[in-house]
Amino acid sequence: MPDKPKLAFYWCAACGGCEESVVDLAEDILFVVDNVDIIFWPVGLDFKRKDVEKYADGEIVVSLINGAIRSSEQQEMVKLLRRKSKVVIAYGACAQYGGIPGLANEFEKEEILKWVYEDSPSTHNEENVRPQLNYKVNGSEVYLPELWNVVRPLDKVIDVDYYIPGCPPSSKLLKEAVLVLLSGKLPPKGTVLAPDVALCDECSRKDTKPTDLAFKEFLRPNLSIIDPEKCILSQGFICMGPATRSGCGALCVEGNMPCTGCYGATSRVKDQGAKILSSIASNIEGKSEKEIDSTLNGIPDPVGTFYRYSLAGSILRKKVSI
Amino acid sequence: MSGTNGKIKIGFYICHCGTNIAGTVDVQKVVDYAATLPNVVVSKHYKYMCSDPGQEMIQKDIKDNDLNRVVVAACSPFLHERTFRNATSQAGLNQFYFQMVNTREQNAWVHLDPEASTDKAMDLVRSAINRVAFHKPLEKKTVPIKPDVLVVGGGIAGIHASLTLANAGKKVFLVERDPTIGGHMAMFDKTFPTLDCAACILTPKMSAVKNHPNITMWTYSEVVSVDGYVGNFQVKVKRKPRYIIDDMCVGCLDCIEACVYKEPRFYNEFDQGLSKRKPVYMPFPQATPQLVVIDPETCIWFKTGKCKQTCVESCERKAVDLNQEATFKEIEVGTIIVATGFQSFDARKVYYYGYGTYPNVYTALEVERLINASGPTSGEVVLRDGSRPKSIAIVHCVGSRDKNTNLWCSRVCCLYSLKLAHLLKEHTHADIYNFYIDIRTPGKMMDEFYTRMAEEGVKFIRGRVADIYPDSTDEEHRRLVVKAEDTLIREIIKVPVDMVVLSTGLVPRDDAQDVRRMLNISCSTEGFFIERHPKLAPVNTFTDGIFLAGCCQGPKDIPDTVAQAGAAAAEALALIDLGYIELEPNTAFIVEEECSGCKSCVPLCPYTAISYDEEKKKASINEALCKGCGTCVASCPSGSIKQNMFEDEEIYSEIDGILNYQMEEALCC
Numbered sequence: 003m004p005d006k007p008k009l010a011f012y013w014c015a016a017c018g019g020c021e022e023s024v025v026d027l028a029e030d031i032l033f034v035v036d037n038v039d040i041i042f043w044p045v046g047l048d049f050k051r052k053d054v055e056k057y058a059d060g061e062i063v064v065s066l067i068n069g070a071i072r073s074s075e076q077q078e079m080v081k082l083l084r085r086k087s088k089v090v091i092a093y094g095a096c097a098q099y100g101g102i103p104g105l106a107n108e109f110e111k112e113e114i115l116k117w118v119y120e121d122s123p124s125t126h127n128e129e130n131v132r133p134q135l136n137y138k139v140n141g142s143e144v145y146l147p148e149l150w151n152v153v154r155p156l157d158k159v160i161d162v163d164y165y166i167p168g169c170p171p172s173s174k175l176l177k178e179a180v181l182v183l184l185s186g187k188l189p190p191k192g193t194v195l196a197p198d199v200a201l202c203d204e205c206s207r208k209d210t211k212p213t214d215l216a217f218k219e220f221l222r223p224n225l226s227i228i229d230p231e232k233c234i235l236s237q238g239f240i241c242m243g244p245a246t247r248s249g250c251g252a253l254c255v256e257g258n259m260p261c262t263g264c265y266g267a268t269s270r271v272k273d274q275g276a277k278i279l280s281s282i283a284s285n286i287e288g289k290s291e292k293e294i295d296s297t298l299n300g301i302p303d304p305v306g307t308f309y310r311y312s313l314a315g316s317i318l319r320k321k322v323s324i
Numbered sequence: 325m326s327g328t329n330g331k332i333k334i335g336f337y338i339c340h341c342g343t344n345i346a347g348t349v350d351v352q353k354v355v356d357y358a359a360t361l362p363n364v365v366v367s368k369h370y371k372y373m374c375s376d377p378g379q380e381m382i383q384k385d386i387k388d389n390d391l392n393r394v395v396v397a398a399c400s401p402f403l404h405e406r407t408f409r410n411a412t413s414q415a416g417l418n419q420f421y422f423q424m425v426n427t428r429e430q431n432a433w434v435h436l437d438p439e440a441s442t443d444k445a446m447d448l449v450r451s452a453i454n455r456v457a458f459h460k461p462l463e464k465k466t467v468p469i470k471p472d473v474l475v476v477g478g479g480i481a482g483i484h485a486s487l488t489l490a491n492a493g494k495k496v497f498l499v500e501r502d503p504t505i506g507g508h509m510a511m512f513d514k515t516f517p518t519l520d521c522a523a524c525i526l527t528p529k530m531s532a533v534k535n536h537p538n539i540t541m542w543t544y545s546e547v548v549s550v551d552g553y554v555g556n557f558q559v560k561v562k563r564k565p566r567y568i569i570d571d572m573c574v575g576c577l578d579c580i581e582a583c584v585y586k587e588p589r590f591y592n593e594f595d596q597g598l599s600k601r602k603p604v605y606m607p608f609p610q611a612t613p614q615l616v617v618i619d620p621e622t623c624i625w626f627k628t629g630k631c632k633q634t635c636v637e638s639c640e641r642k643a644v645d646l647n648q649e650a651t652f653k654e655i656e657v658g659t660i661i662v663a664t665g666f667q668s669f670d671a672r673k674v675y676y677y678g679y680g681t682y683p684n685v686y687t688a689l690e691v692e693r694l695i696n697a698s699g700p701t702s703g704e705v706v707l708r709d710g711s712r713p714k715s716i717a718i719v720h721c722v723g724s725r726d727k728n729t730n731l732w733c734s735r736v737c738c739l740y741s742l743k744l745a746h747l748l749k750e751h752t753h754a755d756i757y758n759f760y761i762d763i764r765t766p767g768k769m770m771d772e773f774y775t776r777m778a779e780e781g782v783k784f785i786r787g788r789v790a791d792i793y794p795d796s797t798d799e800e801h802r803r804l805v806v807k808a809e810d811t812l813i814r815e816i817i818k819v820p821v822d823m824v825v826l827s828t829g830l831v832p833r834d835d836a837q838d839v840r841r842m843l844n845i846s847c848s849t850e851g852f853f854i855e856r857h858p859k860l861a862p863v864n865t866f867t868d869g870i871f872l873a874g875c876c877q878g879p880k881d882i883p884d885t886v887a888q889a890g891a892a893a894a895e896a897l898a899l900i901d902l903g904y905i906e907l908e909p910n911t912a913f914i915v916e917e918e919c920s921g922c923k924s925c926v927p928l929c930p931y932t933a934i935s936y937d938e939e940k941k942k943a944s945i946n947e948a949l950c951k952g953c954g955t956c957v958a959s960c961p962s963g964s965i966k967q968n969m970f971e972d973e974e975i976y977s978e979i980d981g982i983l984n985y986q987m988e989e990a991l992c993c
Contacts, residue, residue, distance in 0.1 A: 199920050215923075284928050
C-alpha cells in the first residue's frame with residue numbers, strides 16, 4: 003500500500019495513557035488504519051529503530067510523539083523521528099508541557115537517584131549500587147540511556163508542528179486531528195489542535211458559578227464531599243477549568259472531580275499556573291495577611307496543584323539550587 | 325492616517341538635553357546603534373528635541389520618509405510625552421504611534437560611567453523600538469469635569485483658595501477639622517514685615533467665607549475617604565458632633581456661663597494652654613462660625629453620665645443637643661485643594677533648652693498669644709508668676725537646621741523672631757537677645773525689616789544655643805542662663821535672662837501620611853507633600869486634579885501661602901473651565917469569542933466596570949467606567965482580557981528588548 007501516508011507513534015517519559023487513547027478510538031481505529039500506514043508504534047507493533055532509520059528524510063508524513071524528554075535515548079529517538087517526518091505532533095500533556103513527569107523538576111537529579119536507589123523505604127540496596135551508563139560483561143559492553151538533569155517538553159528538544167493536549171487527549175481530538183491532516187488543509191504551525199476557549203465554556207455547571215467566589219477556605223477532594231450540582235470551584239475545591247482549554251467535554255467535572263488542568267493554557271497565556279494562581283488569589287475574601295495565609299493553608303502543594311502538568315514548560319521550569 | 329498597513333517605519337531621536345544627557349550618554353553611538361535595529365529608517369540626535377526645531381525635525385521626517393512610528397529618547401515622559409505626542413499627531417500620525425524613552429532621570433542623571441550609561445541607553449532604546457512596532461492607533465476619550473471643588477483645611481491657604489474659587493462662581497466645600505476656620509494665622513497678633521494686625525486681615529476673610537453663597541463651610545469635620553479620579557472624585561466627610569445644633573445656635577454664649585463648672589479649668593488649645601476654658605466653649609471671640617462646641621473629653625455629662633445639664637436648660641433656642649451623633653456627607657467634586665497646614669515643632673524634643681521644665685521658657689506660638697490683645701493676658705507680656713521680664717532671649721532654629729532634629733530651614737522663624745523681638749520690646753522695654761545661626765531674611769522688604777530691628781536696639785548674637793539652665797546666683801530661682809558660643813568673637817558667652825523664647829520650626833502634621841494615603845499623593849522624606857515639579861507644576865501633585873497650598877507643601881510665610889493658594893485655585897479653575905479631561909485610552913476590553921464566562925474578573929474590578937451578560941454567558945467591560953488599572957487583565961485565567969497600550973506583545977517585546985539575549989538552553993543535558 004505505497005500510497006497511504008505513513009504514520010508513526012512514539013512514547014518518551016509517559017505513563018502509557020496516551021497509547022490507550024489511541025486504542026480508545028475503538029472502531030474508529032479501523033478508519034485510521036484504512037487511511038494511513040502505521041509504520042512505527044513500539045507499544046502496539048513490533049518495529050525497531052532500524053526500521054525507522056531506513057526511511058528517507060521526511061518520508062513519514064506524521065509522527066505523534068507522547069511523553070516528556072528526560073533521557074539520552076528519548077532525545078535520540080525524537081531527533082531521528084523529526085528528521086524522518088514531515089509533521090511532528092506533540093501528543094498529550096507530557097509532550098506538550100512536561101506533564102506529570104515534569105513535576106520531577108521540583109527535585110535535583112541527585113535527590114531523585116538517592117531516594118530511588120538508597121533512601122526510599124522499599125529499597126534494599128546495602129551497597130548503594132547505582133545503574134551505570136555502560137557495563138562490560140562477557141567481553142561485550144552494554145549501555146543504558148543517560149538521565150538528564152531536567153525534564154523537558156518535546157518542543158524544547160525538537161521542532162514541533164502541532165500539539166494535541168490532554169492527559170490523555172480525548173479520542174475525539176485525535177480523530178479530528180487525523181481528519182485535518184488527511185484533508186491537507188494544515189493549520190498554522192504551532193497550533194494546538196483543540197478549542198481556544200477555557201473549560202468553563204463547555205462546563206455543565208457554568209450557570210451555578212457565582213460572580214463573587216470570595217474564597218474563605220480551600221478544600222481537597224480526598225477529604226470533603228463535592229456537591230454534584232454546583233460549580234466545583236465555588237465550593238472551594240481548586241478547579242483549573244477557568245485556566246484550561248476546553249475540548250475534553252469537562253470529563254472530570256462530569257465525574258464530579260475538579261479539572262486538574264491537563265489541556266494546558268489557552269494560546270493567550272504564557273504560564274497556566276501563574277494565571278490561575280493570580281485569579282484565585284485575587285478572589286480570596288480575607289484582606290489581612292493573616293486571613294489570606296489561613297485561606298491559602300488549604301492548598302498544601304501549590305506547584306502540584308497549579309502546575310500539575312505544566313511545570314517543565316512553565317516560566318518556573320525547574321528547581322534551581324543556589 | 326498612515327501606519328496601519330504595510331511596512332513599519334520607525335523614526336528614532338535622542339535628545340542631548342544640553343549636556344544633561346549628552347554629558348553622560350554617547351548620543352552618536354546610540355544613534356548609530358538604533359539605525360541598525362529592525363524597522364528603523366531615521367536615527368538622529370539633537371540638542372533639544374522638545375524645542376520647536378526638534379519637533380519640526382520629527383514632523384518633517386514623518387512626511388519625507390513616510391514614518392509611521394516615532395521613538396524619542398529624552399527626559400521623563402512626565403515632562404514631555406505630551407509634547408512629542410502632539411508633535412506626532414500634528415504630522416498626521418496617531419499620537420499613540422509615539423513611544424518615549426527616559427534616558428535622563430532613569431539613566432544619565434543617575435549614572436557616572438559614560439560607557440555603562442550608553443549601554444543602558446541602547447538597551448532602553450531597543451526595548452522601545454521593539455515595542456512601538458506593536459502600537460495601535462488609539463483615540464483619547466474625554467469625560468466631563470465636575471465643577472465643584474473640595475478645599476481641605478481652613479487656614480489662610482484654604483480660606484484664600486476657597487474665596488478665589490467662590491468669587492469665580494464655583495461651588496466650594498471647605499472642610500476644617502477644628503471648630504473654627506482661621507488656622508495658625510488667627511493666633512498671631514501682627515504679621516511681618518509690615519507689622520499689620522493679623523486679625524484685621526484674616527477675620528474679614530473668615531466671615532466672607534462663612535457668608536459666601538458659593539461656599540459650604542464644614543468646620544469640626546474631617547474628610548474620611550476620597551475615591552475616583554480627576555474630574556470625578558467621590559468624597560466622604562465626617563461631621564463630628566458639636567452637641568450644638570448649628571442652625572439654632574446664635575453664639576450668645578449663655579450656655580458657657582451656665583455650665584456646671586463655674587470656672588474654666590481645662591487646657592485652652594487656642595491659647596496654647598496659657599488660659600483655661602470650660603467643656604462648652606468657643607475657641608476665640610472671632611471664631612467662624614460663631615458656634616460653641618462641647619468637648620466630650622472634659623464634659624462631665626459625657627464622662628460620668630451625671631450632670632444637671634445646665635447648659636441645655638440655659639439655651640432658650642434649644643440648640644444644645646447632648647445626643648448628637650456624627651453625620652457623614654457624601655459629595656462629588658472635580659478637583660481638590662489640600663491646605664492642611666503644618667504643626668509647630670515640639671520644643672520638648674530639644675530637652676537641653678528646658679521647655680516644659682523651666683516655666684520661663686516659652687515657644688514662639690505661646691508668645692504670639694501673650695502678645696495678642698485678645699490673648700490670655702490681653703496683650704500684657706507677663707511671666708507665669710505675673711512678673712514682667714526685663715531681659716529676653718530669642719533662640720532661633722529650634723527644630724530646624726539641626727541634624728539632631730530637622731535638617732530644613734523653616735523659612736519663617738528668623739522673621740517671626742524679629743517680629744517678636746520688636747513686639748516684646750514694645751510691650752516690655754526689655755533687653756532682647758537673638759541667638760541665631762544665620763539671619764535669613766530673603767524676600768521683599770524682609771532684610772529692611774532686619775535692619776530696622778537692629779536699629780531698634782535688638783541684640784544679635786551669632787551662635788547656636790548650647791544650653792539653658794537656672795541662674796544659681798538668682799535667689800528666687802527664676803532667672804535662666806543662656807549659654808552659647810558667640811562665633812563672631814569666638815567666645816563662650818552666658819547671658820542671664822528672665823524669659824526665653826524658642827523659635828520653633830514648622831513640621832508636617834502628625835497625620836500627613838494618612839492624608840497622603842487617602843488622597844494618593846506623595847510626601848518627601850521630611851513628610852511635606854511633594855509638588856509635581858518645583859518649577860513646572862509647583863502646586864500640582866502627582867495625582868491629577870489634586871493641588872497643594874500653604875505649609876502642607878513646605879514651610880512658607882503668609883504672602884507665599886496666599887500666593888500659592890491663589891495658584892492652586894487658578895489650576896483648579898483651568899481644569900473646571902476646560903470642562904472635560906482627556907483620559908489615556910488604556911482601557912481593558914474582553915475578546916468575546918475567547919471569554920469562557922468564568923466570571924473570575926467580575927468581582928475584582930474596583931470600579932464595577934465589569935458585568936456578566938447572562939444571555940451571552942460572557943463578561944463585558946463598560947469602557948466608560950474602566951480606569952485602566954489592569955487588575956482584570958492580569959487575573960483573567962484564560963488571557964481573554966486585553967488592555968490598550970499594554971497588550972501582551974507590547975510588554976513582551978519590550979522585555980525582550982531590554983534583556984536582548986536568547987534564552988540559552990543552559991539547564992539541559
